[in-house]
Amino acid sequence: MNTLYLDGQSLLHRLPTRAKLGGLALFSLLLFAVSHPVVLGFAALAAAIAYSSTGIGWREGVARLRPAFITIFAVTLFALLFQPPVEALTILFRLTALMLAAAAITATTSIGAFIDTITWAAKPFERIGLVRAADIGLSVGLVIRFVPEVTLRYRSIRDAHQARGLKVRPVTLIVPLLIQTLKNADEIAAAIDARGIR
Amino acid sequence: MDIHFEEASVRYDGRTALEPLTVHLSERRIGVIGLNGSGKTTFARLINGLVKPSSGRVSVNGFDTVKDAEAVRSEAGFIFQNPQNQIILPILKEDIALGLKRRKLSAAQIDAAVNGVLARFGIPHLAERRTHELSGGELQLSAFASVLVTEPKILILDEPTNQLDLKNRNLVERTMAGMDENLIVISHDLALVEGFDRVLLFSGGRLIGDGEPSQVIAQYRTLAGA
Amino acid sequence: MSTRDLVLVALFAAIIVALGLIPPVSLGFIPVPVHAQSLGVMLAGVVLGAKRGTLTVALFMLLAAIGLPVLSGGRGGLGVFMAPPSGYLYGYLAAAFVTGYMSERFVNARQTGLVQGTYFFVAALAGGVFLCHLLGVLWLAFVTGLGLPAAFMGTLAFVPGDALKALIAAFAGRAVMVGYPLLPQRA
Numbered sequence: 001m002n003t004l005y006l007d008g009q010s011l012l013h014r015l016p017t018r019a020k021l022g023g024l025a026l027f028s029l030l031l032f033a034v035s036h037p038v039v040l041g042f043a044a045l046a047a048a049i050a051y052s053s054t055g056i057g058w059r060e061g062v063a064r065l066r067p068a069f070i071t072i073f074a075v076t077l078f079a080l081l082f083q084p085p086v087e088a089l090t091i092l093f094r095l096t097a098l099m100l101a102a103a104a105i106t107a108t109t110s111i112g113a114f115i116d117t118i119t120w121a122a123k124p125f126e127r128i129g130l131v132r133a134a135d136i137g138l139s140v141g142l143v144i145r146f147v148p149e150v151t152l153r154y155r156s157i158r159d160a161h162q163a164r165g166l167k168v169r170p171v172t173l174i175v176p177l178l179i180q181t182l183k184n185a186d187e188i189a190a191a192i193d194a195r196g197i198r
Numbered sequence: 199m200d201i202h203f204e205e206a207s208v209r210y211d212g213r214t215a216l217e218p219l220t221v222h223l224s225e226r227r228i229g230v231i232g233l234n235g236s237g238k239t240t241f242a243r244l245i246n247g248l249v250k251p252s253s254g255r256v257s258v259n260g261f262d263t264v265k266d267a268e269a270v271r272s273e274a275g276f277i278f279q280n281p282q283n284q285i286i287l288p289i290l291k292e293d294i295a296l297g298l299k300r301r302k303l304s305a306a307q308i309d310a311a312v313n314g315v316l317a318r319f320g321i322p323h324l325a326e327r328r329t330h331e332l333s334g335g336e337l338q339l340s341a342f343a344s345v346l347v348t349e350p351k352i353l354i355l356d357e358p359t360n361q362l363d364l365k366n367r368n369l370v371e372r373t374m375a376g377m378d379e380n381l382i383v384i385s386h387d388l389a390l391v392e393g394f395d396r397v398l399l400f401s402g403g404r405l406i407g408d409g410e411p412s413q414v415i416a417q418y419r420t421l422a423g424a
Numbered sequence: 425m426s427t428r429d430l431v432l433v434a435l436f437a438a439i440i441v442a443l444g445l446i447p448p449v450s451l452g453f454i455p456v457p458v459h460a461q462s463l464g465v466m467l468a469g470v471v472l473g474a475k476r477g478t479l480t481v482a483l484f485m486l487l488a489a490i491g492l493p494v495l496s497g498g499r500g501g502l503g504v505f506m507a508p509p510s511g512y513l514y515g516y517l518a519a520a521f522v523t524g525y526m527s528e529r530f531v532n533a534r535q536t537g538l539v540q541g542t543y544f545f546v547a548a549l550a551g552g553v554f555l556c557h558l559l560g561v562l563w564l565a566f567v568t569g570l571g572l573p574a575a576f577m578g579t580l581a582f583v584p585g586d587a588l589k590a591l592i593a594a595f596a597g598r599a600v601m602v603g604y605p606l607l608p609q610r611a
Contacts (some may be wrong), residue, residue, distance in 0.1 A: 004491040068503055075570065094580045095507070103502075112471060114491065121536075134514070142286060144288045145287055146434065147442055149282070150439055154446070181438075182471075184435065188284075189431040190278070191276075194246050194345075198430075
């Protein structure tokens with residue numbers, strides 16, 4: 001699986017993850033506290049500058065946000081139908097600023113840095129016995145490891161249907177996929193225990 | 199190696215997987231054979247503490263598999279039938295390092311151990327590879343590396359050649375021949391255990407044959423009607 | 425949490441991700457393409473129950489948050505939590521919990537297949553369709569300032585497809601319960 005992280009040395013790359021996440025939370029709160037279209041327009045502009053400072057480039061930068069912008073434009077058009085144009089503009093700028101700021105943080109923070117920060121944030125919960133902080137990174141690794149295998153299994157079950165001349169139906173596709181995957185879980189859990197990983 | 203089974207038995211919801219068994223294992227290479235469902239996998243899993251005895255006890259080099267589970271696991275490594283399920287993380291190097299995580303080593307020490315074990319199995323070129331893209335033989339060698347990085351003294355292998363082609367089967371046989379660890383190998387591949395020091399034969403949850411490979415393998419052939 | 429539960433949660437999260445990679449299908453009688461990801465959420469509830477099902481969705485959301493393109497259409501990153509349709513994503517979390525809780529509560533091994541399937545369907549419908557859309561609409565109305573009636577109209581087109589998914593989840597939940605029971609039974 002490819003990630004949305006972009007290698008680089010920009011200011012945002014060098015900032016600590018905690019600062020970036022805290023900043024993003026604060027920025028989004030401010031965006032909802034303010035409802036002046038001009039101020040929000042400037043916020044969107046600032047977020048766009050931050051996004052482009054990551055060195056993402058025009059083509060990739062736009063490609064990543066296309067689905068998000070389609071929904072933002074749809075919502076803006078909807079708003080134009082039901083509300084005064086100023087409101088629609090407010091919605092457009094606010095959502096655009098949010099989207100760009102979030103994309104900037106995503107592009108400049110690696111999976112490893114995120115997991116370290118989450119593990120750090122989970123430590124207090126570990127102390128009261130709610131989670132094991134190290135489990136978080138392990139689970140993330142497991143999912144990344146097993147997505148290709150689940151996909152492969154899905155394809156081979158579909159092929160098996162076709163080879164036997166059966167019509168591919170969601171239920172007959174999903175049930176064997178679930179049962180095969182669940183059977184694997186027992187082996188994988190045994191391997192984790194046998195290797196003394198947890 | 200010093201493994202003791204003392205009247206150890208295993209029952210799963212009313213079904214007996216292993217009748218009470220008392221046996222002492224000290225030979226360097228031990229083969230375990232038997233038909234499907236004969237209890238040999240349960241036997242192997244008892245040694246590593248993956249299965250707990252319903253009665254009796256099992257100890258490995260003096261450690262009880264229930265009370266000192268963690269110590270037992272650093273004494274005895276386990277290689278599973280399907281290496282696909284044994285490799286846990288997406289990149290091989292990260293996966294091998296995972297086993298060392300609880301040992302409080304420095305990053306440099308972990309690196310050295312990982313590179314060492316990769317070199318031992320001749321697979322340094324696989325370090326950065328995505329684990330789901332490895333071939334059958336590469337996966338089996340990776341499984342060896344991931345388990346042996348913690349330097350267990352005993353290695354238990356459950357059908358290590360089961361899903362391999364002839365070339366990779368021979369690769370595993372050579373790899374095992376070159377290992378200094380104590381080996382306990384469960385296998386349907388009788389040629390694999392022919393040269394071992396001792397072979398155990400299971401049937402219906404009972405140990406029915408125990409001794410020289412040639413003699414026990416002959417007993418198994420009669421049992422299987424072949 | 426046992427190692428087995430941790431692995432079950434991770435593997436189910438992998439299934440939800442994989443279901444998002446399957447191209448959406450257009451069912452003739454429904455005007456919008458149906459993608460399978462929310463089916464994965466309902467399945468997590470009916471197969472794993474409330475606790476593990478909710479953790480599965482939480483892990484899935486975490487993967488999206490840290491920049492893995494795990495949402496259908498290859499979306500991911502922090503932006504997906506702040507966009508107009510994000511309410512549905514938060515809805516997944518509630519859906520897995522409610523579907524899982526109701527499944528644990530109402531379904532048991534002694535019932536006939538029809539009864540089990542019906543309860544699973546009701547559980548998936550309540551969590552995966554009703555609650556998910558409720559949160560989706562409220563969020564859409566709040567974040568965009570569109571107002572509830574407009575937001576409600578925008579979501580209506582997706583309801584038939586999701587109801588169909590609840591039906592699939594019910595069939596699958598019942599089949600898995602027979603073939604590989606995992607739901608903890610409450611007395």
